[in-house]
Amino acid sequence: MDLIPHLIDGRETESRSAARFPTVDPWTREPWAEVALGGAEEADAAVTAARRAFDEGPWPRMGFAERGAILHRLADLIDEHRDELALADTTDMGKPIADSTAKDVPRSALNFRFFADHARLSAGDALPMDSGHHAYSRFEAAGVVAAIAPWNFPLMLETWKIAPALAWGNTVVLKPAEDTPASAAILARLALAAGMPPGVLNVVNGFGPDSAGAALTADPRVDRITFTGESGTGRTIARAAAAHLTPVSLELGGKGANLVFADADLASAVDWSIKAIYSNAGQVCLAGSRLYVQREVYAEFLARFTAAAEALVIGDPKDRATQLGPLASEEHYRKVRSYLEGVQADGGTIATGGLGDGWTVRPTVITDAPPTARVCQEEIFGPVVVITPFDTEAEAVAAANGTPYGLNAMVFTENLSRAHRVAAALKAGTVWANCFFVRDLRAPFGGVGDSGVGREGGNFSREFFTEPKAVVMAI
Numbered sequence: 001m002d003l004i005p006h007l008i009d010g011r012e013t014e015s016r017s018a019a020r021f022p023t024v025d026p027w028t029r030e031p032w033a034e035v036a037l038g039g040a041e042e043a044d045a046a047v048t049a050a051r052r053a054f055d056e057g058p059w060p061r062m063g064f065a066e067r068g069a070i071l072h073r074l075a076d077l078i079d080e081h082r083d084e085l086a087l088a089d090t091t092d093m094g095k096p097i098a099d100s101t102a103k104d105v106p107r108s109a110l111n112f113r114f115f116a117d118h119a120r121l122s123a124g125d126a127l128p129m130d131s132g133h134h135a136y137s138r139f140e141a142a143g144v145v146a147a148i149a150p151w152n153f154p155l156m157l158e159t160w161k162i163a164p165a166l167a168w169g170n171t172v173v174l175k176p177a178e179d180t181p182a183s184a185a186i187l188a189r190l191a192l193a194a195g196m197p198p199g200v201l202n203v204v205n206g207f208g209p210d211s212a213g214a215a216l217t218a219d220p221r222v223d224r225i226t227f228t229g230e231s232g233t234g235r236t237i238a239r240a241a242a243a244h245l246t247p248v249s250l251e252l253g254g255k256g257a258n259l260v261f262a263d264a265d266l267a268s269a270v271d272w273s274i275k276a277i278y279s280n281a282g283q284v285c286l287a288g289s290r291l292y293v294q295r296e297v298y299a300e301f302l303a304r305f306t307a308a309a310e311a312l313v314i315g316d317p318k319d320r321a322t323q324l325g326p327l328a329s330e331e332h333y334r335k336v337r338s339y340l341e342g343v344q345a346d347g348g349t350i351a352t353g354g355l356g357d358g359w360t361v362r363p364t365v366i367t368d369a370p371p372t373a374r375v376c377q378e379e380i381f382g383p384v385v386v387i388t389p390f391d392t393e394a395e396a397v398a399a400a401n402g403t404p405y406g407l408n409a410m411v412f413t414e415n416l417s418r419a420h421r422v423a424a425a426l427k428a429g430t431v432w433a434n435c436f437f438v439r440d441l442r443a444p445f446g447g448v449g450d451s452g453v454g455r456e457g458g459n460f461s462r463e464f465f466t467e468p469k470a471v472v473m474a475i
């Protein structure tokens with residue numbers, strides 16, 4: 001069986017203890033590779049390498065153009081290895097190969113291109129002052145960045161963190177999610193091939209608590225922690241970071257509300273709403289897992305939505321025709337199953353869907369659930385949507401804002417004023433009007449409330465991954 005190693009200081013290594021753990025293909029439900037199991041020792045070695053590469057190495061001292069050229073070469077290599085990277089994520093977590101090939105991998109390459117260029121073009125501001133002084137800003141690399149990633153978009157979310165961190169001259173230790181280590185190992189290899197000096201990008205595999213993840217967040221030599229994952233884990237990481245006042249960026253869970261008004265283009269609203277909840281088998285922080293539909297069109301919307309949900313192709317994620325694969329792991333399948341088992345007791349009805357074969361869950365629609373039901377309040381992270389009718393705009397906004405989360409929301413309406421009004425009233429880091437998942441990497445990305453702390457993207461990533469400095473000159 002293949003071994004997925006750590007990559008520390010430019011070398012592929014096992015742990016000194018030779019400890020390993022299996023990574024499981026959720027479609028076959030069999031281990032498909034072994035992974036070097038890192039702990040405190042490997043985290044320490046990786047931070048030491050990253051520290052040295054930052055304090056003594058060429059990376060932070062290169063110009064933006066030279067560093068950017070390496071990041072562009074890495075992006076080209078990602079494109080060239082698209083099929084290998086896509087297969088790694090699909091085998092590790094069961095996402096349809098059509099998605100990992102056409103969406104995740106190209107977006108990962110784009111992350112490097114975008115942030116390489118963004119850093120070069122936004123390296124500082126000049127502020128001539130009325131007093132005759134001249135102030136300017138410098139964005140200086142923060143140092144060593146610990147990046148801790150989830151399993152739902154492995155390569156794409158890792159590169160969303162690594163690309164801006166590297167573009168601004170930091171060095172990085174990445175800990176991929178334990179369920180999805182494969183693509184990070186390939187990425188680290190490609191980074192070396194692109195000309196990145198050893199120690200600039202290190203990858204340590206392992207778990208969170210009492211393992212590599214916790215060791216990284218406790219290390220005082222780490223200057224930034226960027227984390228994407230569950231809100232509960234975010235709290236643990238914030239506590240660990242507080243010990244050394246290490247700045248943290250937390251991109252956490254969501255319970256996205258999706259508001260469909262009677263004046264919406266219904267065909268388009270159904271189409272986007274299906275994508276919003278069933279893409280990646282609902283394992284999307286941004287999933288539109290709560291659908292609120294104005295009563296005049298509720299019955300028609302429900303009929304069309306249910307028909308579209310039932311038409312989705314479930315199957316082997318390596319088959320290009322598959323639209324919905326298995327859930328990422330047995331543990332996660334059990335979690336989603338427990339929500340479905342609790343629906344009736346909470347007063348809801350499963351209108352369509354339910355459990356499928358193996359670790360698959362069929363596209364599921366729940367109706368009649370009261371707002372306090374667990375399925376309306378908690379992040380299920382599976383292909384399960386709750387659909388509820390509403391009468392007025394105020395009622396819809398109040399319902400949408402009625403969870404502790406605030407990552408994103410969607411509004412479907414042909415009324416321009418309503419779209420702006422509702423977007424302003426929604427408690428969310430991102431609002432999509434008449435679309436979903438369309439991203440501009442310059443825009444702020446992050447969440448309100450339990451959905452996160454801080455924003456990344458464009459200048460927001462710059463502010464997090466650098467120490468902005470003001471220099472004021474008397475002239």
Ligand code: NAD
Pocket residue numbers: 148149150151152153157175176177178206207208209210212213214215217228229230231233234236237250251252253254284285286379381407447451452
């Ligand atoms: P998770 O919190 O279980 O794990 C995420 C990562 O944190 C893993 O690498 C894990 O090993 C590590 N970890 C766990 N405990 C740790 C600890 N004590 N110290 C250090 N590291 C620790 O999350 P998950 O199940 O992998 O991912 C799913 C979650 O991620 C969902 O809640 C989803 O909404 C969220 N998510 C958010 C965004 C966003 O941008 N806001 C994007 C994708 C996923």
